[in-house]
Amino acid sequence: MDLPVLFNDPPASPSGGCAANSCGSSDDQLGHLPEAIRDKVFNHPCYSEDAHHYFARMHVAVAPACNIQCHYCNRKYDCANESRPGVVSEVLSPEQAVKKVKAVAAAIPQMSVLGIAGPGDPLANPQRTFDTFRMLSEQTPDIKLCVSTNGLSLPESVEELSKHNIDHVTITINCVDPEVGAKIYPWIFWQNRRIRGIEAARILIEQQQRGLEMLVERGILVKVNSVLIPGVNDEHLKEVSRIVKEKGAFLHNVMPLIAEAEHGTFYGLTGQREPSHAELQALQDACAGDMNMMRHCRQCRADAVGLLGEDRGAEFTLDKIDAMEIDYAAAMETRARVHADIAEELAQRRQHGPAPVPILQASGPTALMAVATKGGGLVNEHFGHAREFLIYEASPAGVRFIGHRRVETPYCEGDSSCGEGESALAKIIDALEGCRAVLCAKVGYEPWSALENAGIQPNGEHALEPIEEAVLALYQELLEAGKLTDDVAQQRQSA
Ligand code: CLF
Ligand code: SF4
Numbered sequence: 001m002d003l004p005v006l007f008n009d010p011p012a013s014p015s016g017g018c019a020a021n022s023c024g025s026s027d028d029q030l031g032h033l034p035e036a037i038r039d040k041v042f043n044h045p046c047y048s049e050d051a052h053h054y055f056a057r058m059h060v061a062v063a064p065a066c067n068i069q070c071h072y073c074n075r076k077y078d079c080a081n082e083s084r085p086g087v088v089s090e091v092l093s094p095e096q097a098v099k100k101v102k103a104v105a106a107a108i109p110q111m112s113v114l115g116i117a118g119p120g121d122p123l124a125n126p127q128r129t130f131d132t133f134r135m136l137s138e139q140t141p142d143i144k145l146c147v148s149t150n151g152l153s154l155p156e157s158v159e160e161l162s163k164h165n166i167d168h169v170t171i172t173i174n175c176v177d178p179e180v181g182a183k184i185y186p187w188i189f190w191q192n193r194r195i196r197g198i199e200a201a202r203i204l205i206e207q208q209q210r211g212l213e214m215l216v217e218r219g220i221l222v223k224v225n226s227v228l229i230p231g232v233n234d235e236h237l238k239e240v241s242r243i244v245k246e247k248g249a250f251l252h253n254v255m256p257l258i259a260e261a262e263h264g265t266f267y268g269l270t271g272q273r274e275p276s277h278a279e280l281q282a283l284q285d286a287c288a289g290d291m292n293m294m295r296h297c298r299q300c301r302a303d304a305v306g307l308l309g310e311d312r313g314a315e316f317t318l319d320k321i322d323a324m325e326i327d328y329a330a331a332m333e334t335r336a337r338v339h340a341d342i343a344e345e346l347a348q349r350r351q352h353g354p355a356p357v358p359i360l361q362a363s364g365p366t367a368l369m370a371v372a373t374k375g376g377g378l379v380n381e382h383f384g385h386a387r388e389f390l391i392y393e394a395s396p397a398g399v400r401f402i403g404h405r406r407v408e409t410p411y412c413e414g415d416s417s418c419g420e421g422e423s424a425l426a427k428i429i430d431a432l433e434g435c436r437a438v439l440c441a442k443v444g445y446e447p448w449s450a451l452e453n454a455g456i457q458p459n460g461e462h463a464l465e466p467i468e469e470a471v472l473a474l475y476q477e478l479l480e481a482g483k484l485t486d487d488v489a490q491q492r493q494s495a
Helices: 035-041 094-107 126-139 154-163 197-217 236-246 266-270 277-288 318-322 328-351 420-431 445-453 467-480 488-494
Strands: 056-059 111-116 144-149 166-172 187-190 193-196 221-228 251-256 367-371 388-395 398-406 435-439 457-459
Touching: 035 221, 056 094, 094 111, 094 126, 094 318, 094 328, 111 126, 126 144, 126 154, 144 154, 154 166, 154 197, 166 197, 187 197, 193 197, 197 221, 221 236, 221 277, 236 251, 236 277, 251 277, 277 398, 367 467, 388 435, 388 467, 398 467, 420 445, 435 467, 445 457, 457 467
Parallel strands: 056 111, 111 144, 144 166, 166 221, 221 251, 367 435, 435 457
Antiparallel strands: 187 193, 367 388, 388 398
């Protein structure tokens, strides 16, 4: 199946025509897709960058076992292929999971997708995973179903996946060469035997590739996740990207390795380094020539609830759900209304995307800009409340989304009486390294000065404006004021 480009980078447009919006962050992201595919992605927050500003996803942690070992995973925690390492989820029975899905769907009508992503491998727990999917496809037909797997048991599961209307499958593919694989996977459990080394990696790769081909044949959209491990598979991932695209994968999500010693993973304990923001972006850009790239992944938990980047899981613990009265039929009416409103807004945005950049100069500086948002595609979060910043690249060719930076402690949550506010601010400034400006709904006096001193221009003038338009406007203001002189190469080096 020859899939149209959804997430590719924009063509360079020195003439200033707005070729903007990589990852289809707005403009004509979905407009050119065949209707069948548009229906599958328009409200999936992971498959459409636009959708992730509006639609929420949730995961249910029904799958505790795993059939392989990855060097970036500690079995005490959730599957690191689709989750941040170091996070533990409460395992649910399929019945508990269904109840939770209904409760969340009623409380958060924007929740459009239910994923099973752990805490182990969903397909290594077929009974629990498919019982959950079966009940959900019968009882909550308005929710898209999604699954993420390491791929070892995928070929044997494809038939069952097709039965439950699962339109979205993620396979984590870190390599297509067993020699590279042997450095990532110490063993697999296969046909009742533990197999190690290159042989283990060879079997895993074969199963992943066969599973990918079988899914594509059935018209199921496949996203490939890859963990970027510097010195192990960084260069190799370009080939992975090329091959999975050739085989019909829809989207490639290159995620940074997280290898902190306190997580107790092999890589964490042996000092394997994580990639920098610049390395991640450079590899995503290199793969983008061959592949639709996802850049808005938040490496969420196996029990995540809410918009990508937020986690409302604590509102839906088992005891709280037990106390809830859920009228799902009524909830479905509200959900249909909310989804229709969002679809209308997205269509409007596509039709009236940001105005083309006037030709200020044929070529010019490229600037990274950070944005504080709490959703809806707007600059609408206070600097001090932001838990993450979206990063956009602005140039005479337009604006493109390139990723996000997470903040451990929002500035306003740092306790200023013991200096925590200052230390939180220092860490935020570190996280924004390489950015020329930060747009937010409001920013206080103290962080304002610190940001300015760090060469990051704070800006609250574009509060509540659509993000791309605001970034573009600020870019022009800074350009006209002669405040943009760095070129992108310099910025990337420093990032
Ligand atoms: Fe979940 Fe994954 Fe489905 Fe999304 S997450 S199973 S495709 S519904 Fe999304 Fe979260 Fe990244 Fe996964 S942001 S970790 S890509
Ligand atoms: Fe851990 Fe997931 Fe790898 Fe299994 S597949 S070892 S749960 S990261």
